Amino acid sequence: MKHCAARLTNAVFFSLLIWTFLCLAATENINVESIPRRPSVALCNETQLLWEMEVCGEEFKRKMDHVDPQNWCNLTHFISEYHLFSLCTETNAERINCYWPNPLVESYIIRIHKHFFSNCTLERVILVDPPDDTLTILILIPVFLTLAMIALVVWCSKRSDILA
Numbered sequence: 001m002k003h004c005a006a007r008l009t010n011a012v013f014f015s016l017l018i019w020t021f022l023c024l025a026a027t028e029n030i031n032v033e034s035i036p037r038r039p040s041v042a043l044c045n046e047t048q049l050l051w052e053m054e055v056c057g058e059e060f061k062r063k064m065d066h067v068d069p070q071n072w073c074n075l076t077h078f079i080s081e082y083h084l085f086s087l088c089t090e091t092n093a094e095r096i097n098c099y100w101p102n103p104l105v106e107s108y109i110i111r112i113h114k115h116f117f118s119n120c121t122l123e124r125v126i127l128v129d130p131p132d133d134t135l136t137i138l139i140l141i142p143v144f145l146t147l148a149m150i151a152l153v154v155w156c157s158k159r160s161d162i163l164a
């Protein structure tokens with residue numbers, strides 16, 4: 001029980017930290033992108049978007065097949081694949097004039113996370129010693145942000161289970 005409380009505190013603290021980062025990032029994006037407005041969201045073809053996400057997801061699943069399921073919670077083993085997956089969803093969504101991230105992409109990513117990471121606890125995923133390599137650390141940042149967002153969603157749904 002004590003362990004669980006510590007875990008929740010950890011999750012809350014980390015989530016707050018992440019939301020601060022997200023807000024900062026969002027502010028930055030607005031400043032950068034306010035000059036030429038992109039085509040309106042109405043141009044985003046959601047059927048096509050979903051199909052593009054499937055393409056990225058299938059590629060990610062194929063790569064995860066080569067990772068021992070025992071290591072599915074160990075970021076070190078799939079960080080570069082995850083980064084490519086994230087990049088794939090971003091470039092493909094933007095190529096077909098869809099915003100990224102958007103709710104459709106997010107729900108797809110959550111599905112992928114549920115498939116691979118549903119048994120990972122927050123600290124098992126997050127507290128991996130980052131390799132001493134600048135590029136990897138740069139890659140880790142957006143991955144942490146995404147993972148933490150998902151962790152928050154999962155934590156919230158678990159909490160509402162407890163309260164229910």
Ligand SMILES: *[C@@H]1O[C@H](CO)[C@@H](O)[C@H](O)[C@H]1NC(C)=O
Binds near residue numbers: 045046048
């Ligand atoms: C959206 O994309 C699908 C598949 O590419 C296509 O069949 C459909 O006609 C498109 N819808 C619109 C409104 O452009």
Ligand SMILES: *[C@@H]1O[C@H](CO)[C@@H](O)[C@H](O)[C@H]1NC(C)=O
Binds near residue numbers: 075077128
């Ligand atoms: C993750 O994998 C790396 C490389 O195999 C290993 O050194 C590290 O100890 C693992 N971390 C955990 C938490 O299992």
Ligand SMILES: *[C@@H]1O[C@H](CO)[C@@H](O)[C@H](O)[C@H]1NC(C)=O
Binds near residue numbers: 069114115116117118
């Ligand atoms: C999670 O654990 C359950 C029960 O042990 C198992 O059936 C399921 O396949 C696991 N899922 C993943 C993604 O490892």
